[in-house]
């Protein structure tokens with residue numbers, strides 16, 4: 001492939017390396033397109049639009065690798081890589097001025113973009129290093145006394161569970177775990193199971209918008225019923241944001257924690273916490289007992305990772321340029337392709353629902369008889385350079401394949417053929 005002298009991507013040494021990665025990615029036989037310049041693509045109008053190939057050229061994945069583990073950590077596009085790099089240059093060349101410039105960008109660009117993307121007021125949202133930090137803040141912050149009850153599902157991530165276990169031993173809060181089956185039976189079943197554990201002592205329900213295994217919970221319905229009973233709803237949105245449009249205001253929950261370094265493709269070490277303004281009295285600030293705004297309640301004081309936070313803006317712009325509705329359609333198209341292939345294999349049991357209301361578009365979990373999921377991760381990497389993950393929890397020996405919009409049906413076909421052969 002010839003170098004394009006005008007391309008910003010390949011002007012510097014660093015990006016020469018990046019370009020090699022891109023060429024490798026497309027030289028792998030899955031796609032065959034020219035190297036695109038940064039953000040030089042049109043909004044795709046369908047899941048098979050040729051613009052997806054141009055969008056795919058924005059990634060610098062190492063040659064020989066196919067990435068299908070986005071639910072663990074997203075793969076940032078080149079404009080995000082570039083933004084982090086230029087942020088570090090700023091604070092390295094002129095530390096204090098650089099910090100102020102980045103802080104301005106975070107306040108005037110990133111926070112409004114974040115608020116717009118999730119339909120919240122920017123005063124109700126703070127940036128964190130990840131979803132775990134946000135989950136700790138919301139769980140350790142809610143005011144509870146000994147004997148108060150909290151309802152949790154059995155499908156929580158340890159990052160959501162740990163702070164509750166802390167509250168249990170420190171404050172005598174009673175945790176009531178509700179078993180939720182994989183795949184989900186129905187929206188009604190999830191609501192009924194959670195609500196049947198609610199008593200007059202219940203103060204909060206804590207659950208995922210999308211679980212690690214890709215099950216999608218009816219957040220709005222749960223929040224509605226809970227609000228009528230005076231019960232707070234604290235949501236873990238780590239696996240939801242970036243796979244489909246999320247309107248947090250409309251969901252009606254009291255708090256919502258998320259990662260930005262998964263499906264939004266922001267740099268590693270980025271996430272956010274939302275607390276509804278009218279719900280802030282449910283909480284006590286760990287930082288300032290006189291706190292009056294959501295920001296002052298929850299924003300940890302001190303020096304921040306400015307280049308990473310400022311680069312969240314590049315990721316949000318990239319996602320916005322593609323469109324979250326388009327991302328959802330493309331992810332659904334790819335996971336349907338995967339599920340259809342899996343359905344033809346007699347020894348495979350799919351644990352993800354076919355119903356889009358109960359499954360996220362990008363993550364699929366399944367078991368194959370006599371195949372240890374943990375071992376399969378290594379087999380796929382060694383045999384064909386595919387990065388996938390295991391889901392050995394909730395009593396399952398499942399494999400998790402999390403495909404984002406940058407994956408292709410031919411990659412999925414190769415995954416399926418390999419699965420059949422092992």
Ligand SMILES: Cc1ncc(COP(=O)(O)O)c(C=O)c1O
Nearest residue numbers: 130131132157159211212238259
């Ligand atoms: C459902 C869920 N919650 C929370 C987390 C923790 O996310 P983070 O690494 O951003 O803290 C994860 C990570 O995989 C997750 O899947």
